[in-house]
Amino acid sequence: MEMLLMGLCMAVFGAGVAAAAFGAATRTESPSSEAPPKLPLVKAVVPTRFFSEHVATPAAIPTREVPLEVLLLQIENHVRMEQAAAESFLAYPTQAQLHSKTNSPFVN
Amino acid sequence: MAYELLNGLSSAEAEQVLLLGARVVVPPGTSLFRLGDPADRLFLVERGRIKLTLPVSVRGREEDILVEERAPGQAVGWSALIPPYRFTLTATAALQEAELVALPREALLEHFAGHPAAGHKIALNLAVVLGHRLHLFQTMWLREIQRTVHTHSV
Numbered sequence: 621m622e623m624l625l626m627g628l629c630m631a632v633f634g635a636g637v638a639a640a641a642f643g644a645a646t647r648t649e650s651p652s653s654e655a656p657p658k659l660p661l662v663k664a665v666v667p668t669r670f671f672s673e674h675v676a677t678p679a680a681i682p683t684r685e686v687p688l689e690v691l692l693l694q695i696e697n698h699v700r701m702e703q704a705a706a707e708s709f710l711a712y713p714t715q716a717q718l719h720s721k722t723n724s725p726f727v728n
Numbered sequence: 729m730a731y732e733l734l735n736g737l738s739s740a741e742a743e744q745v746l747l748l749g750a751r752v753v754v755p756p757g758t759s760l761f762r763l764g765d766p767a768d769r770l771f772l773v774e775r776g777r778i779k780l781t782l783p784v785s786v787r788g789r790e791e792d793i794l795v796e797e798r799a800p801g802q803a804v805g806w807s808a809l810i811p812p813y814r815f816t817l818t819a820t821a822a823l824q825e826a827e828l829v830a831l832p833r834e835a836l837l838e839h840f841a842g843h844p845a846a847g848h849k850i851a852l853n854l855a856v857v858l859g860h861r862l863h864l865f866q867t868m869w870l871r872e873i874q875r876t877v878h879t880h881s882v
Contacts, residue, residue: 688787695784696794703796706867710860718867719874727875 698726749831754821767807769830776826780817
């Protein structure tokens, strides 16, 4: 009798475990389920460099070089403009004249 | 022709000074003298323009950069009267042919000794030329310093 009862209990327990496992396996996600927990933001992993953490910056893009003749002309015009400004200052010396800015493309 | 260096001299006095010199014709683009050359003659520009340049290194090349230009009536090469008698600039005829009166230092000094009044006036005129240039370059230099200060403080 005891053996029968024990076997019955084991059978019921086994059936319960099996039912629970089946239910867990076949359960579908309901759309109204809770929002998934927010994960902490992780920075994008930057691949470390083997020898140095310093990230090499790309070489400066060379600006278009002004032709030498144009540059020399700019310098000459700059000198002429500066002389004119200096002459103007000497004719009527004021601090404003002295510190007036030049429009020379050579220095702007 | 009115020469800045002969200001205040009578026409006879000016003529006497001019007779000391010889006319020099410089083709366009040709040097009258170069930086460092011995300065034994003072020049008065008669015709054309003279570019005064200094060597500046530009992109690894030495280029003559204009620092001043002298027009008819103006003097060039006052280093001939001031020790150590070396030109401190290069003088070149600009786009056109230039004609100048070249006055040798020795002849000028001898003339000044014999005509002190004329020598005194010429010396004063030379001081005016030098003073003007000094003020001009001082102003240009100060403007450059001001620009540098501005650039560094921005």
